[in-house]
Amino acid sequence: xxxxxxxxxxxxxxxxxPDGRSAIMGALHLAQAxxxxxLPPEALEEVADAMDLTPAYVQSVASxxxxxxxxPVGRHSIEACTNLSCALVxxxxxxDALEQELGVPPGETTEDGAISFRLVECAGGCGYAPVVxxxxxxxxxxHAADVxxxxxxxxxx
Amino acid sequence: MAVELTVLEGADERDLTKLDExxxxxxxxxxxxxxxxTPEQLIDAISSAKLRGRGGAGFPMGRxxxxxxxxxxxxxxxxxxxxADESEPGAFKDREIMRRVPHRFLEGCLIAAHGxxxxxVFIYIRGEYLAEYEVLSAAVEExxxxxxxxxxxxxxxxxxxxxxxxxxxxxxxxxxxxxxxPRPRPPFPPVTGLYGGPTLVNNVQxxxxxxxxxxxxxxxxxxxxxxxxPGTVVFSLxxxxxxxxxxxxxxxxxxxxxxxxxxxxxxxxxxLKAIIPGGSSVPVFTPDxxxxxxxxxxxQAAGSFLGSAAVxxxxxxxxxxxxxxxxxxxxxxxxxxxxxxxxxxxxxxVQLLERIEAGDGSQGDLDLLRNVCDRxxxxxxxxxxDFAVYCVASYxxxxxxxxxxxxxxxxxPFGGASSLEGIQAPSDHHTHEHLALVPx
Numbered sequence: 397x398x399x400x401x402x403x404x405x406x407x408x409x410x411x412x413x414p415d416g417r418s419a420i421m422g423a424l425h426l427a428q429a430x431x432x433x434x435l436p437p438e439a440l441e442e443v444a445d446a447m448d449l450t451p452a453y454v455q456s457v458a459s460x461x462x463x464x465x466x467x468p469v470g471r472h473s474i475e476a477c478t479n480l481s482c483a484l485v486x487x488x489x490x491x492d493a494l495e496q497e498l499g500v501p502p503g504e505t506t507e508d509g510a511i512s513f514r515l516v517e518c519a520g521g522c523g524y525a526p527v528v529x530x531x532x533x534x535x536x537x538x539h540a541a542d543v544x545x546x547x548x549x550x551x552x553x
Numbered sequence: 554m555a556v557e558l559t560v561l562e563g564a565d566e567r568d569l570t571k572l573d574e575x576x577x578x579x580x581x582x583x584x585x586x587x588x589x590x591t592p593e594q595l596i597d598a599i600s601s602a603k604l605r606g607r608g609g610a611g612f613p614m615g616r617x618x619x620x621x622x623x624x625x626x627x628x629x630x631x632x633x634x635x636x637a638d639e640s641e642p643g644a645f646k647d648r649e650i651m652r653r654v655p656h657r658f659l660e661g662c663l664i665a666a667h668g669x670x671x672x673x674v675f676i677y678i679r680g681e682y683l684a685e686y687e688v689l690s691a692a693v694e695e696x697x698x699x700x701x702x703x704x705x706x707x708x709x710x711x712x713x714x715x716x717x718x719x720x721x722x723x724x725x726x727x728x729x730x731x732x733x734x735p736r737p738r739p740p741f742p743p744v745t746g747l748y749g750g751p752t753l754v755n756n757v758q759x760x761x762x763x764x765x766x767x768x769x770x771x772x773x774x775x776x777x778x779x780x781x782x783p784g785t786v787v788f789s790l791x792x793x794x795x796x797x798x799x800x801x802x803x804x805x806x807x808x809x810x811x812x813x814x815x816x817x818x819x820x821x822x823x824x825l826k827a828i829i830p831g832g833s834s835v836p837v838f839t840p841d842x843x844x845x846x847x848x849x850x851x852x853q854a855a856g857s858f859l860g861s862a863a864v865x866x867x868x869x870x871x872x873x874x875x876x877x878x879x880x881x882x883x884x885x886x887x888x889x890x891x892x893x894x895x896x897x898x899x900x901x902x903v904q905l906l907e908r909i910e911a912g913d914g915s916q917g918d919l920d921l922l923r924n925v926c927d928r929x930x931x932x933x934x935x936x937x938x939d940f941a942v943y944c945v946a947s948y949x950x951x952x953x954x955x956x957x958x959x960x961x962x963x964x965x966p967f968g969g970a971s972s973l974e975g976i977q978a979p980s981d982h983h984t985h986e987h988l989a990l991v992p993x
Binding site (some may be wrong): 412413414417422425463479480485491502503517518522523524525529533534 | 640645681684733799865887889973
């Protein structure tokens with residue numbers, strides 16, 4: 397997506413709302429998608445320009461939400477839920493298996509920059525626990541024994 | 554006898570994500586019926602059906618609608634906002650409703666819009682629900698193209714990961730392009746809501762329940778459930794249970810029926826230890842409360858809340874201090890930071906629970922834990938602070954001996970064998986330090 401296309405899409409989003417500022421979340425999702433999955437300072441500036449807001453304001457919004465990343469992320473993401481329902485049925489074993497396979501603890505990215513691994517709060521898959529989200533798509537359930545094949549699949553992407 | 558469904562009806566037999574299929578079972582006919590009624594008649598029907606909010610607070614939808622001023626008394630347009638930011642730990646019902654019966658949900662949105670004479674519907678869906686966003690957006694496009702919307706439009710707005718945005722006033726700020734932080738009230742959203750206009754905010758399931766009221770008629774609808782709480786609820790059943798999942802059942806169904814008949818009992822034949830009846834934010838039940846009927850008033854009379862009807866089953870392998878600690882880390886992570894009692898208090902509770910679990914706690918820490926709870930409860934703009942207290946305070950009260958043993962024995966009595974041993978939370982990896990330590 398070129399900068400011109402990005403601006404055009406943000407403009408379109410702004411038209412949907414009685415107040416264009418409502419488009420900021422959509423604009424941040426778009427900006428993140430075209431900046432390798434995170435929001436470097438230049439992405440925040442782009443959003444600010446397109447939204448006619450200050451970069452500081454854009455950062456204050458972006459930093460509030462869990463799905464906007466203000467530090468670099470890997471090409472792929474693995475997110476494991478460890479909230480109550482997942483925790484009760486083996487989320488710890490899943491997290492341990494992921495750490496073992498990936499070679500990094502939660503909160504970090506593999507050395508080759510391929511996969512970011514993090515924990516998330518309740519993803520809303522409690523009846524299909526433990527829940528793992530791979531590149532924003534839910535996998536339910538994922539047990540510790542499923543982890544090696546899952547990681548191999550992602551590495552092959 | 555088969556359970557009469559009102560929300561997920563027909564989804565097992567047909568692909569109701571398609572407009573044709575939904576129309577084949579009478580879909581959008583209730584919208585026609587509603588539009589032939591005056592807004593007052595429609596609000597009367599919803600009030601007479603005693604439809605109460607399914608998102609957590611249980612507020613009567615009809616009364617909420619009647620609080621919206623009529624068009625000649627408005628200074629700005631009115632809005633319908635569907636709260637699809639489902640994030641309560643244990644709840645996954647709205648997700649299923651949007652994925653399987655998106656048109657029934659949309660039909661409910663449009664009926665509600667007619668009721669408050671609004672031309673603008675916003676659906677705020679949590680950012681993580683990508684697949685559901687796609688299904689819902691496709692349904693919106695199909696319905697819009699078919700001319701179902703009339704002079705109304707529906708905008709689907711994606712969130713970006715914040716539990717607090719399920720709180721209606723925080724949701725409105727978020728939808729306006731701000732950080733999602735709760736607003737002081739009054740004024741309440743039906744008077745001053747989105748962009749300062751009168752706004753009806755309702756949960757997905759509440760809205761998806763509306764078409765059935767018109768389809769069945771108030772009299773038949775109110776025969777489902779209990780006289781004071783008619784209708785069905787989609788119960789999200791999870792935790793240590795043989796058959797977890799969503800079960801749409803009449804209000805008033807007992808926990809025993811839900812857990813032992815529908816859920817086939819506690820997994821691996823373990824003993825039931827605790828039941829969280831309405832999502833992680835509500836006070837816990839003990840096994841002797843298994844016969845409590847799951848409706849708003851009965852659950853409240855028994856000391857808890859139906860909340861979002863997310864039932865989490867906990868078996869005897871779980872350490873309640875660890876359960877409380879994991880729950881509290883969630884509230885600490887999700888506290889928006891606006892109100893000091895909630896922001897600081899949740900951090901203090903986490904530190905106290907960590908100390909007790911590690912065996913470094915004293916009787917004074919147990920007392921302080923309760924004291925901190927008292928200092929959070931009712932002292933913040935929204936209910937998140939209260940939620941952070943309801944759960945942990947109830948674990949301490951109902952499992953006091955277990956907490957006490959941690960102190961007296963200088964460690965966890967489970968000796969590493971608890972099902973929650975070593976569970977981590979996202980907040981464990983944050984780089985920031987606790988803002989303030991619990992005073993010594």
